[in-house]
Amino acid sequence: MSADPSPPGAESALAARAASSKLNPNVQNHPDTQLEWEFRLTPLPAMPAMPAAGAPVSTETMVELRGVTKRFASVTAVDAVDLTIRKGEFLTLLGPSGCGKTTLLRLLAGFEIPTTGQILIEGQDVSNIPPYRRDVNQVFQSYAIFPHLTVEENIAFGLKMRHVPLAERCARVEEALALVSLAGLGKRRPHELSGGQRQRVALARALVCRPKVLLLDEPLSALDAKLRHDMQLELKQLQRQLGITFVFVTHDQEEALIMSDRIAVIHRGRIDQLGTATEIYHAPASAFTADFIGEANLLDGDIVSSNGVTALVRLDEGVEVTVRAAALRPGSTRALLSIRPEKIYITRTKPAKDNCFKGAIENEIFRGAMDELRIRVAHNLQLMAMVANESAHEHAWHKGDTVYCAIHTDDIVVVEQK
Amino acid sequence: MAAPRASTDTSSGAKRAPRTIGWLLLAPLLLWLLAFVVAPTAILFVYSFCQRDELGQVVFSFTGGNYARILDPVYLGIFGRSLWYAALTTALCLVIGYPVGYYIGRSPPARRSLLLLLMMIPFWISFLLRTYAWISLLKGEGLVSSLLQGLHLLAGPLDILYTPTAVVLGLVYTYLPFMILPIFTSAEKLDHSMIEAALDLGAGPVRAFTQVIIPLTKPGIFAGVLLVFVPSIGMFAVTDLMGGAKVPMIGNVIQNQFGQARDWPFGAALGITFLALFAVAFWFLHDRGAEGRR
Numbered sequence: 136m137s138a139d140p141s142p143p144g145a146e147s148a149l150a151a152r153a154a155s156s157k158l159n160p161n162v163q164n165h166p167d168t169q170l171e172w173e174f175r176l177t178p179l180p181a182m183p184a185m186p187a188a189g190a191p192v193s194t195e196t197m198v199e200l201r202g203v204t205k206r207f208a209s210v211t212a213v214d215a216v217d218l219t220i221r222k223g224e225f226l227t228l229l230g231p232s233g234c235g236k237t238t239l240l241r242l243l244a245g246f247e248i249p250t251t252g253q254i255l256i257e258g259q260d261v262s263n264i265p266p267y268r269r270d271v272n273q274v275f276q277s278y279a280i281f282p283h284l285t286v287e288e289n290i291a292f293g294l295k296m297r298h299v300p301l302a303e304r305c306a307r308v309e310e311a312l313a314l315v316s317l318a319g320l321g322k323r324r325p326h327e328l329s330g331g332q333r334q335r336v337a338l339a340r341a342l343v344c345r346p347k348v349l350l351l352d353e354p355l356s357a358l359d360a361k362l363r364h365d366m367q368l369e370l371k372q373l374q375r376q377l378g379i380t381f382v383f384v385t386h387d388q389e390e391a392l393i394m395s396d397r398i399a400v401i402h403r404g405r406i407d408q409l410g411t412a413t414e415i416y417h418a419p420a421s422a423f424t425a426d427f428i429g430e431a432n433l434l435d436g437d438i439v440s441s442n443g444v445t446a447l448v449r450l451d452e453g454v455e456v457t458v459r460a461a462a463l464r465p466g467s468t469r470a471l472l473s474i475r476p477e478k479i480y481i482t483r484t485k486p487a488k489d490n491c492f493k494g495a496i497e498n499e500i501f502r503g504a505m506d507e508l509r510i511r512v513a514h515n516l517q518l519m520a521m522v523a524n525e526s527a528h529e530h531a532w533h534k535g536d537t538v539y540c541a542i543h544t545d546d547i548v549v550v551e552q553k
Numbered sequence: 554m555a556a557p558r559a560s561t562d563t564s565s566g567a568k569r570a571p572r573t574i575g576w577l578l579l580a581p582l583l584l585w586l587l588a589f590v591v592a593p594t595a596i597l598f599v600y601s602f603c604q605r606d607e608l609g610q611v612v613f614s615f616t617g618g619n620y621a622r623i624l625d626p627v628y629l630g631i632f633g634r635s636l637w638y639a640a641l642t643t644a645l646c647l648v649i650g651y652p653v654g655y656y657i658g659r660s661p662p663a664r665r666s667l668l669l670l671l672m673m674i675p676f677w678i679s680f681l682l683r684t685y686a687w688i689s690l691l692k693g694e695g696l697v698s699s700l701l702q703g704l705h706l707l708a709g710p711l712d713i714l715y716t717p718t719a720v721v722l723g724l725v726y727t728y729l730p731f732m733i734l735p736i737f738t739s740a741e742k743l744d745h746s747m748i749e750a751a752l753d754l755g756a757g758p759v760r761a762f763t764q765v766i767i768p769l770t771k772p773g774i775f776a777g778v779l780l781v782f783v784p785s786i787g788m789f790a791v792t793d794l795m796g797g798a799k800v801p802m803i804g805n806v807i808q809n810q811f812g813q814a815r816d817w818p819f820g821a822a823l824g825i826t827f828l829a830l831f832a833v834a835f836w837f838l839h840d841r842g843a844e845g846r847r
Contacts, residue, residue, distance in 0.1 A: 273749075282769070
């Protein structure tokens, strides 16, 4: 093996640099980084004008799926999906394994042809166009770096296939290497790189083609937790800078919440809910979404009365809770409620609030930053609550303690009703 | 290549015990090689510098004359022809065997096993029997000839038996599986996302094949080339039977020296030269193969 042992410090140094440039808001004015930033922001011919960082996503449509269905033998992987992806948007397809999110991505890439329905990119029907003629590039879950080529040759591959002249090719490869903080590593062989570096090569190789849409298939799943979080922020920032539409597939709900402009929650080949991270988290539209994103106490009950401002719901477990009347449709009689565990306030003395239940702590689970408490408030109703970890304090919660659970009316979300 | 080895060496000293066991496990093979490869080769090497008397007995008076004789145009011509036939056989095997090996390697497991089985079935029948079958197929009044004449694709009887065409045909038939198997192994290991990545980056099917699939299956190609080229250059049975001893290859000459001609020292010199050529070819190809794997 050639000399450089690629010290583990090198990558963390890169990561640290990347992190510091993220954290320092003045970085754009720094003389050293000015150049780099300028060339990151150089308008590229094949790409739309780039919005400034933090600029709102445009309302123009980049990708449109119309009734797209994909069947494999007897299995329907994607079931009549309609979806509009905006120009410059970071859209995440989120769902458990086997939900069809990867098939959806493969349909966009052109590796699968829809059984029925249409896929339009910038208004052009690409449903039957093979992957090598689509202005779409993918970052593969396994990275799929060509082992027989150097880092540079890997990144130049797409440009070579598109007959980009040598001089421009070299310049763009250098630019791409700098973009993903791998400048100077172009001559390396893939097996000489760490997992995180390989991931960056895969990203550079796709971005250098200046795709209209960049597809990312769980690209961070193989990285360790710390590096992964750094990469999440970095990817997000990169996407903002370049203004390229990103379609990101993940099963990790936290990752989706951190990175996305909008999230499409996929369940059994359909879009269960489409919305921003906060919409999806705070106003889940189905039991599946409420349960899949974060954690939730899901409770069924009858709507007993309403005074126009608040309504009373009697849970099947016999407990009554007050919810916002505005959340209920007139005529509904049943409701499914969701209460986030961190929205339950635990006190030792009875607070003067609407929704307040006395209970006993049945279990206390240490989860690092948070403590998870299981509190029995009725003989068949146990609530899950999250409190900041206090186990080191003398007022810590203990198993068997009698406590009060208080929930603000606004924090009880009506997920479904009929 | 050095990378993985270096990394295992850096790990703990617990490597020492397995090393002893490793040698013990290898011992039968090493003894076998010593007794039946190294020793005979050494004897052959010594013989190649000896002379023979009128009765064909080996006389231990040393000379370089046997090697000088190889430079005779007759033998150089046979060497050249052997190289040419072996190269042609290898090229044909590669062209025919690559698609087959690749297809089997990319097939779903059930079909893969079936295809491999089908490919192995002919091996259950004796090699000589199969070669004689070819002879009866190819002869002037044979099946192929009558078929072609019946279809009016051929005016007179087929006249390829006992010609170089028949020899190369026989060689390709004999060694094709040795090309298919290593290519199959390489193709099977090929990560499908590599192909998808090539397509995704704008390579059409042809360029995905030449730029990604071929380089990544290179180890299989090299192994196959080696496994076909080396034995086919020394083949004498097919040349004897299907070439009717009219187009001798180097294998036939060597066989003849140890047989009818009773000139063991010259046969040994031919054998050693042959071995040296293989060693060089192997070293060359193996180096390239290693490069492909990186």
